[in-house]
Amino acid sequence: MLALLLGALTGLSLGLTGAGGGILAIPALVLGLGLSLSTATPIALLAVGCAALLGAVDGLRKHIVRYRAALFMAAVGALCTKMGLWLGHHLPERYLLIAFALLMLWIATKMLRSAAKEAIPHTKPCLLNPETGRFHWTARSSATLATIGASAGLFSGMLGVGGGFLIVPSLRRYSNLSMHSIVATSLLLIALVSLSGAAVALSSGAHIPTLGWLFTGAALLGMLFGRAIASHIPAHTLQQGFSILTAVVAVILLIKSLSA
Numbered sequence: 001m002l003a004l005l006l007g008a009l010t011g012l013s014l015g016l017t018g019a020g021g022g023i024l025a026i027p028a029l030v031l032g033l034g035l036s037l038s039t040a041t042p043i044a045l046l047a048v049g050c051a052a053l054l055g056a057v058d059g060l061r062k063h064i065v066r067y068r069a070a071l072f073m074a075a076v077g078a079l080c081t082k083m084g085l086w087l088g089h090h091l092p093e094r095y096l097l098i099a100f101a102l103l104m105l106w107i108a109t110k111m112l113r114s115a116a117k118e119a120i121p122h123t124k125p126c127l128l129n130p131e132t133g134r135f136h137w138t139a140r141s142s143a144t145l146a147t148i149g150a151s152a153g154l155f156s157g158m159l160g161v162g163g164g165f166l167i168v169p170s171l172r173r174y175s176n177l178s179m180h181s182i183v184a185t186s187l188l189l190i191a192l193v194s195l196s197g198a199a200v201a202l203s204s205g206a207h208i209p210t211l212g213w214l215f216t217g218a219a220l221l222g223m224l225f226g227r228a229i230a231s232h233i234p235a236h237t238l239q240q241g242f243s244i245l246t247a248v249v250a251v252i253l254l255i256k257s258l259s260a
Contacts, residue, residue, distance in 0.1 A: 084157020
């Protein structure tokens with residue numbers, strides 16, 4: 001029952017905010033269900049990847065996923081993940097966690113403020129073409145999306161977290177996408193990254209126990225519920241919810257890193 005509950009909550013938060021899957025799934029599996037980190041990691045990748053893919057398919061059906069941007073950011077992020085892995089092995093994990101937690105707190109503060117005061121849309125580098133409803137690709141927009149993908153890949157390599165927590169606020173700040181479209185686009189990117197990681201883990205001999213399949217199934221149900229109610233929640237409320245979730249996770253990371 002606990003695995004079902006924690007899996008559903010992970011999928012729900014991912015479906016509503018487009019972030020928080022991996023960084024919530026790992027503590028849920030390790031602290032909540034008592035699994036080892038080596039066992040929990042492939043389960044988290046599989047659960048988050050499958051749930052995010054389900055959410056992305058829903059977004060594609062509603063035509064709110066900017067799939068070209070997601071694929072582009074995923075490709076750039078993959079190139080930077082190796083650099084992140086190298087940094088993660090050569091820099092103290094404690095200081096990396098502290099730096100990431102402080103970055104998350106800064107992001108949460110900025111998003112809470114911007115929920116009340118939006119930037120002028122035409123000043124943002126990544127704009128939708130009103131004729132096609134897709135991004136108007138320019139050197140400036142391409143460079144911005146590449147930077148977002150590179151940052152997400154770098155932090156994912158260093159800490160195994162950071163995808164959605166960087167992508168969502170960055171797209172909110174630098175594009176004129178709606179919050180609902182940002183969440184759906186982030187889900188596609190998270191699905192690509194997580195499922196590729198799960199495939200590597202499973203091909204390397206990782207085993208998914210029954211508890212893991214229950215957790216994954218519950219995450220899918222949580223995602224379905226989250227996507228069903230997300231369209232009925234105002235964009236600024238989703239943004240505030242994301243900010244609060246980001247701040248809570250940042251505080252937990254700070255406590256964990258400072259007490260280590």
